[in-house]
Amino acid sequence: MVIVLKKDISNGQKENLTAFLHSHDFKLNEVKGEEETVIAAVGRVKLDVSEVELIPGVQRVIPISRPYKMASREFKKENTVVEIKNSKGQIIRIGGNRIVAAAGPCTVESREQIMRVAASVAESGAVLLRSAAFRPQSSPYTFEGLGEEGLKYLKEAGEKYGLPVVTEIGSENLIPMMQDYGVDVYQIGAGNMQNFDLLKKVGSLGKPVILKRSYTATLEELLMSAEYLLSAGTENVILCERGIRTFEHSTRNTLDLSAVQVLRSLTHLPVIVDPSHAVGIREKIPAMALAAVASGADGVVVDVHPNPEKALSGAILSIVPEQFDKMMHDIEALAPVMGKSVYHIFSGECAKSERKSDSKKLLVAYSGKKGAYAEQAIGRYFDASEAEAVALDSFSDVFQSVADGSCDYGMIPIENSLNGSVYQNYDNFSRFEDVEIAGSVTLNIRHSLLGLKSASLSDIKTVYSHPQGFGQSKKYLDQHKDWALVDSVSTSTAAEFVASHASKSNAAIGSIVNAEIYGLKILAEDIEDDPGNFTRFVVIASRDRINKSENKPLFNIKPNMASFIFTTKNESGALYNTLGIFEKRRLNLTRLESRPIKGQLWKSWFYADVEINKEDGDVYAQCASIYEELKDKTEEVRLLGVYADGR
Known part of the structure; x- marks a missing residue:
């Protein structure tokens, strides 16, 4: 049977109804629609429809017409995945x-x-x-x-x-x-x-x-x-x-x-x-x-x-x-x-789900070599006594290590105040569907030009760095247009390359921490375009880990941010109507990005960061309610995380 609930049904009335049905060994499926909420109920015991209709909070009861019940579209409107x-x-x-x-x-x-x-x-x-x-x-x-x-x-x-x-x-x-x-x-x-x-x-x-x-x-x-x-x-x-x-x-x-x-x-x-x-x-x-x-x-x-x-x-x-x-x-x-x-499986020869260290500390993956800005972000978010940083070769590897459980968390850059979004990681969120955001930390990025101890500025012909490093130091690099710029996986990888290849003509853009680690000389300091150069990093974890533990507050800041990823329906005003869900709740949308969907021409994922009003009650309950509304307005939606953001 399909039980249509009254719009003003109280929580107590709903609990009494479900308790009654469970007592008769009925399996239930609640479906919340725009106009009404229904409970589909299937059991071996036959109940008189009129008996259920007399229960407070019930508007009407519709028998499931098919001989198959739980398999019926009447029992469950949305597609099973x-x-x-x-x-x-x-x-x-x-x-x-x-x-x-x-x-x-x-x-x-x-x-x-x-x-x-x-x-x-x-x-x-x-x-x-x-x-x-x-x-x-x-x-x-x-x-x-x-x-x-x-x-x-x-x-x-x-x-x-x-x-x-x-x-x-x-x-x-x-x-x-x-x-x-x-x-x-x-x-x-x-x-x-x-x-x-x-x-x-x-x-x-x-x-x-x-x-x-x-x-x-x-x-x-x-x-x-x-x-x-x-x-x-x-x-x-x-x-x-x-x-x-x-x-x-x-x-x-x-x-x-x-x-x-x-x-x-x-x-x-x-x-x-x-x-x-x-x-x-x-x-x-x-x-x-x-x-x-x-x-x-x-x-x-x-x-x-x-x-x-x-x-x-x-x-x-x-x-x-x-x-x-x-x-x-x-x-x-x-x-x-x-x-x-x-659908595609993750790239790679085979699964490597063993932990990447025997350490009893939390393992936190990042992309690059020792001294990377992401490693510094790990040191800022986690206590040294509780976490061990694990260097990997790429952002995709960080997501993979979190997904397969070889690391507990990952630290990835998501946006920079000067150079914008790190699109590769937005794309990784759409690829790795079971990785979510557990936290956030913002780091002041100060770049230096690093070379060999014996090098001077006049020796430099080639500079290595992450593309974000180049983008954030554009004004300085424009003064040296004869330098060749070569992309690296990270700024720390660039520094290690310069140190290991021992050529005076090579330099790297990175942190002064890299100079100390790799024995390099600081040829120029604070070369970023603006001293207000900040990168926002997010802490990622598998959905299983997040479900098992509440997200760590950052500097005593309780969860105040939610991130969503969604695709809109192919109809007029679809994006406008979707964003209206946030507007009617008077929520501040701090970021909205779109990325093309692989294999679907002219369709995009939208990524939204939303500040949640803690004064309006339980943050997690608010996000669950927003998620349910988004399900009705979008083709597909994921809640990427509810977490503390200290920006």
Whole structure:
């Protein structure tokens, strides 16, 4: 049933209502809309609608009309997004505005085979590794997989390349083994779609499940099977269209792409498509994968084998890695037309989630070498007794180390008073979706020109620094137009380079701290354009860490700032209406930036920093309320953090 609440319902009345429903073992989902708030309730016990309507605070009750309840769009209006964490700390999300690809061989045949395929599909853009270790076959004389050995190889390959693994389960007896090996996503094959005992057992695990449509099933039967999974405990069900049996024999099955849009109207669950098992003709699979994306699917599942002619199973269903690579490039080009982008895993060979130090202190990552301004910001924000600075090669590495847990926090520059925003880090926030802001600190930046002890200004021909260092010292550099300027990862990296290469013609722009650390001479001091040169740094942390501990106040300043990232709807006045949410609360918007969205032409992320009025009550409650309003006005929104800002 759908319970519409009165607009003036009190907190006490709502608590009494939910307590009543929970006492009858109902599962609840509250949905706040612009006009009304409703509670969707599903349970095994039948309640008289009139009995619920008499409860104080209830305006009316609408029965859910579908035989499937929790899977119904009536139960949950917004789309479900299934989250799957990979070995790099990234959370893969299926549903929403991203397209995902799951790929791999039909069956694990050897360690060498699965490692080779995993490396290939990861490089091409897959975010999930799919393959069978136990393969139910229509004939007892065909290859049924390596069993536990195959499961071991599959998980090893997934861990190495940051790909969560998807594998089919055909018997509840396999559950303990698959749990031991850490299977990320369980697949219910078409042959088991109506194996209700298996559905209940797998659903009770609470893990993500891909449910494939049987080739004889109606969409209602598919959704009733999903209902078994949902009612057993899991909230993460992904529906998969893989073709149905018709009178046509030109292809293996008939791929019913109309099912994608029909399911969109019937259910909130994500929908993916398996063109390999549907078509069964190698050269036609990529085209049907593109058609699936064009139909609105949230992703595709594709069989990939390095040598299909020698495959022990699924030979006719498999494309070669080169075909998969081209297919992913084509999907990248098509995605913007659908208003979507393709999901990617973090770059890098493999996950390195070990802590970067044995120290018991908090590990705080920064980009550059010892003496970087970011390291000085770490010293200002954290007590020396509680934190250890960890130097990394790039801003992306700082985000990665925080995401995968090898460091506790990161310190990154976000804006400078003279040279503006550090756009690379705004882009990193859109890439690393599970990294948030935990704090902020502002540092006065004073630049010096540093050279070898034996050097003088007349010797200098090449100057190294971070682009921000050059931008903040433009007036000084304009006096020396004959100098070549070379970008470095950080000002401290530039100083280390000058010291290690020992050439009198080289100099670096950086802090006087760098001169002390690297044994350099200060050739010119305070060369920044303006003494009011300040850089604002933010402390970043994984969402898990922030959720486990309240953000540290800065110099006794309690949280007073919130940062949001959002995309607007494609309609007139969308940005104006979104910003109106802040204006009506009389909140000061201290920063608004826009950045292009990769893969979506002429669309942008907007980043907003907002001062929160502490006098208006609980800061976190205010931000939660703002977030809910933004969800209604935007296509996508994230609360990047609620934190103390001492600017």
